[in-house]
Amino acid sequence: MxxxxxxxxxxxxxxxxxxxxxxxxxxxxxxxxxxxxxxxxxxxxxxxxxxxxxxxxxxxxxxxxxxxxxxxxxxxxxxxxxxxxxxRVSALLELGAGFNQEYTGRQNVYMNGALRGLTKEQVDEKLESILDFADIGDFIDQSVKTYSSGMYVRLAFSCAVNVEPxxxxxxxxxxxxxxxxxxxxxxxxxxxxxxxxxxxxxxxxxxxxxxxxxxxxxxxxxxxxxxxxxxxxxxxxxxxxxxGLVSKGSVALKDTKAQRGNEVSLVQRGNEASFDADIPWEEVSHSSSFGDGGAIIKRVAFYGKDDFKKIAILEGGESVVFSLDIEVKEALDMPIVACRLDNKYGMHIFGVSNLTVGEELRPLNAGERVVVNIEFVFPKLGNGHYVIAAAIANGTNQAHVQQHFVHEAYIVQVINPSVAAKMGHCIVLEQTWISLMDSK
Amino acid sequence: MPLSNRVGAGEAMKQDFRIFLDFSRRLWTNRFMLKMMTDRELKAQYVGSLFGLAWAVINPLALMAVYGIVFGYFFKTKPDPSSGTQSYMLYLVCGLIPWQFFAQTVTSCADALTKNSNLIKKAVDFPSEILPVVTVFSSVISHLIGVAVLLILTVIFNGSLSPWTLVIFVYIFFIVVLTVGLGWILSSLSVYLKDLKQVLGLVIMAGFFFTPIFYPASRIPAAVLWIFKLNPMFHVVEGYRLTMLAGRPPVVNGLIYLAVVSVVTFAMGGIFFRRLKPGFAEVL
Incomplete structure (x- = not known):
């Protein structure tokens, strides 16, 4: 090559x-x-x-x-x-090509062409496709200093790609x-x-x-x-x-061919290590929180169910675990442990707790330190960043007191290569069919 | 050791020569851009203003009126007896027009790069060396209009035009070569030295008084005349007057001196610019 x-x-x-x-x-x-x-x-x-x-x-x-x-x-x-x-290089550096502020859009197109060694005739030929792509209408004959930043970059990008670099x-x-x-x-x-x-x-x-x-x-x-x-x-x-962490096992690689796989961290996990030690914990003390303080969520973790590898980006469809490390200060007779996922607009996408699962947790004693694991299959969601909140409360679904609620306990990003995930929708459907039939 | 030194110097000169050749070639390959930018510069200067191109005519006439009243009428300065005209106004304007051309071109060349920092910083492979050239070319057009006014005035005052008048195009050619060279030096220097513009203003002002424009060269004390003659514009002004007003052939020595100074400045300017060019994007 x-x-x-x-x-x-x-x-x-x-x-x-x-x-x-x-x-x-x-x-x-x-x-x-x-x-x-x-x-x-x-x-x-x-x-x-x-x-x-x-x-x-x-x-x-x-x-x-x-x-x-x-x-x-x-x-x-x-x-x-x-x-x-x-x-031949064509570049858009720092929001826009080298345009002359005083020139009109059209004059800049010609100058840009000239910069890349095109003659006037060659630019004439490409002009239509450039204007078409930029789609800024009559502004093409105004000086570019009057352009909005969007119009500016449209024209710049259009120039850059249409000169066949x-x-x-x-x-x-x-x-x-x-x-x-x-x-x-x-x-x-x-x-x-x-x-x-x-x-x-x-x-x-x-x-x-x-x-x-x-x-x-x-x-x-x-x-x-x-x-x-x-x-x-x-x-x-x-x-x-x-x-602010470089995941373990990450090294600066000079060699393009060398790649890191999951096996690296699997090897690092000792077989004798306790279950708890395998969980890739994150401190939550930096996140904003509230609650009565009967129990404190010290750490959380979000990781793959099978590989115990911390998840920062996922596609959807994976089996995942959200773990909470809780220090119990006062005895809680009917504890509720939950996590909730919000999108970037603060919309609640889903929540999981022992109530939704229908399982009762045993009462917790003061001074205890427990780990609660919430397992689920991560749904297929639209691409973007999501925030996971973690909470521990005491009581029933109708009447409970928040002991500790951590707003941004964990941030995760969904990147799903499928077209549907890029459309800006909340949910990505998996099994869909479309058919076309002749109507008589 | 001295031998190897000399070889080194020879190599450096060869390299400079190659730079110079490459530079001249790039001017040619960028001719379309050169033309376009010059067109645009001219339009920017004259289109959109109320009187448009008329300013290219009004400016020299207004200058002639002001200087003519002060020096001709108040101070009673007389033109050289040998200059071929009795009209001080015509005598004055014949020196003033080429000087203005030179002074304005050099002054705006100093700005050529700093004004276009956007292009230099962001456009890939932007041939920044054409910027001072564009400035020179667009002032040549204005100057040609000034020269046309001058020719009309000569016909009005003198009654006829001498065939030697054509020689001024040779002078114009060399001023262009000279100012492009100076433009390269000044524009690239002013990227690094912001104070250059101030100094340049002073030098241009002094140049106006030390070039025989509003007084005849015969008034210069003979002992220091040779110093005045080092100034290439001395020969330009002298040449314009001799050929246009007196209808006589130009002073050959002066013309040769101008030609040599211009070509050397051009070559040095090119090499100078080329050497400083890599740092422009960073400093601007």
């Missing part, structure tokens, strides 16, 4: 000055005294992207993603190391487009992939990395934290972002 982008040991540092005059002082200082502090935006980063591959770059704000893209585009020069790119680089640009335009863009990116072109995108939308990228690179503090199959990288990145 041909290599499209090769990055070898690149580093990029910026000089930071406390005040502008320091820069001048440094230039003029006869003893070469340094007034700057070095900031390393990227530190010894290497990877290769093959032709036809589509790669997502993830990482939190300020981790060096955009700097990396700019180095690949040649807009910035690396402090050390080498970047080589094979083929070999490599498309998209930096976070699509986040300002509306949902319709996003879909249009993703369809375009999809057709790019099918045409065997290379796509490189930076995004905070984990779902699109999972669905559009073969591989992913996770950059943290200017270094590659992980590189490999998109699913695996996204899973670990997401748990890092949600909990």
């Amino acid at each position: 041909e290599i499209a982008i090769s990055v070898k040991n690149i580093s990029k540092s910026y000089r930071l000055y406390k005040a502008p005059p320091d820069k001048l002082k440094e230039i003029l200082n006869p003893f070469g005294r340094k007034y700057h502090q070095e900031f390393r935006a990227l530190n010894d980063v290497s990877f290769e992207i093959k032709k036809g591959e589509s790669v997502g770059i993830v990482g939190r704000n300020g981790s060096g993603k955009s700097t990396l893209l700019k180095l690949i585009c040649g807009v910035l020069q690396p402090t050390s190391g080498e970047v080589s790119v094979q083929g 070999d490599i498309l680089i998209v930096d976070e640009a699509l986040s300002v487009g509306d949902i319709r335009f996003k879909h249009k863009c993703f369809r375009k990116i999809e057709s790019f992939r099918e045409a065997g072109k290379t796509v490189l995108m930076v995004t905070h939308d984990i779902g699109s990395v999972k669905s559009f990228c073969d591989n992913a690179i996770w950059i943290n503090n200017g270094k590659i934290e992980q590189i490999g199959k998109a699913d695996a990288v996204v899973r670990d990145y997401s748990s890092f972002m949600n909990y």
Whole structure:
């Protein structure tokens, strides 16, 4: 396979000055005294992207993603190391291509074409499809400074994809487009992939990395934290972002081929270890909570029923366990233990408790420490983030007193590659049929 | 050791030459963009304003009126007896128009990159070297309009035009070469040195007084004349007047000096720009 982008040991540092005059002082200082502090935006980063591959770059704000893209585009020069790119690059850097603010949309289209080495005639030919795709109507003859950010990115994206690049680089640009335009863009990116072109995108939308990228690179503090199959990288990145933890067994891999599987953590679990020790507990003390305090939920865990592996992302349909580690302060004669899943709008999707299951828990004694496991099959839900709340109460369904209710005990993300999950619906139906019949 | 040093210097010069060649080639490959941006710059300057292109005519006339009243009427400055015209106004405007062209072009070139930071930072492979060239080209068009006004005035005051007038296009060519070179140097420097614009303003102001524009070169003390002649614009102003007003051939030495300075500045400017270019996106 041909290599499209090769990055070898690149580093990029910026000089930071406390005040502008320091820069001048440094230039003029006869003893070469340094007034700057070095900031390393990227530190010894290497990877290769093959032709036809589509790669997502993830990482939190300020981790060096955009700097990396700019180095690949040649807009910035690396402090050390080498970047080589094979083929014509088209890029949307930092919300929009290099448009001239004073020019009209149309003039910018021509300039953009000229930038990519097209003649006026060639741009003329493509103009219709560019305008069609951007779909901004009469605004095309207004100067782009009057554009909304959405219109701006529509035109920029349209220009970038319609000049037939070999490599498309998209930096976070699509986040300002509306949902319709996003879909249009993703369809375009999809057709790019099918045409065997290379796509490189930076995004905070984990779902699109999972669905559009073969591989992913996770950059943290200017270094590659992980590189490999998109699913695996996204899973670990997401748990890092949600909990500030790198899941156990995660190592920075330089080798694209090396991949981590479930067996890694299975090996790590000792056979002799007690049941409780296997549960991937999370502290909940940081979450907001309320209650009488007769019992305190110390930790919770959400994991696969069979592999005991902590779940940050799931598809739906898995057998899962939600565990609560409870410290009992006062005796509770009719304890109720529950968890509830809310979507990002705060809508209650489902709840499970010993009442819904129809099982009575034994009374709890003061000073006891217990673990309650709630097992269920996770339903097929629409893609997005979900919050799981955990609670312990005492009483009956009609009359009970909350002892401890933790609002955001656990955050989990559903990413289901099926089309139905991407439609923004709450529930994804599994067995559906559609038939067409002739009416007489 | 000295030998290897010399080889090194030779290599560096070869490399500079290659940079220069590559640079000139890129100007050619980007000609469509150059044309488009120049069109657009001109339109921005003149379209949309009330009088449009008329400003290109009004400006030199207004300048002529102001300077003419102050220096011709108040100070009673007289043109060179050899200049071929008795009209101080015509004499003045003949020096003023090429100077204004030079001064304005150089001043706006210094801004060319900082004004377009968006393109430099975000467009892949943007040939930023064309930005000062665009500025120069669009001022040439304005200058040609000024020259047309000048020709009409010459016909009105002198009654006829000399065939030597055509030589001013040679001068225009070299001013363009010179200002593109200066434009490259100034625009790339001003990315790093914000104070450059202030300094440039002072230099241009001084240049106006130290170039024989509103006074004849014969008023310059002979002892320091050679210093004045280092200024390439000295020869341009002299050349415009000789060919256009006096209808005489240009001073060959002056023209050769201008040509050499222009071409050297152009080449040095190109190399200079090329060397500073990699850092633009970071600093802007």
